[in-house]
Amino acid sequence: MMRIRLNLECPKCGGSLFLEEDSNRVSVICGRCGLRVSWKLRDAARRALRNIDGSLLFDWNSVIDELYLELAVNTQ
Numbered sequence: 153m154m155r156i157r158l159n160l161e162c163p164k165c166g167g168s169l170f171l172e173e174d175s176n177r178v179s180v181i182c183g184r185c186g187l188r189v190s191w192k193l194r195d196a197a198r199r200a201l202r203n204i205d206g207s208l209l210f211d212w213n214s215v216i217d218e219l220y221l222e223l224a225v226n227t228q
């Protein structure tokens with residue numbers, strides 16, 4: 153499993169957010185309060201793959217942005 157600290161704060165508690173990826177899902181998780189959103193990796197790939205000059209690139213930044221927005225909505 154991959155776990156990366158993001159340069160983002162939890163919209164609920166201000167704690168550090170982490171990106172986690174395992175064999176079938178990708179999640180953004182708060183290390184303090186446990187707030188979490190997950191996507192199946194297949195769905196993340198469908199949203200994040202970009203065709204740039206004929207090369208398929210995985211755009212992690214857009215996945216992180218969308219997961220973060222979903223997290224923020226979940227705190228409302």
Ligand SMILES: [Zn+2]
Binds near residue numbers: 166
């Ligand atoms: Zn939190």
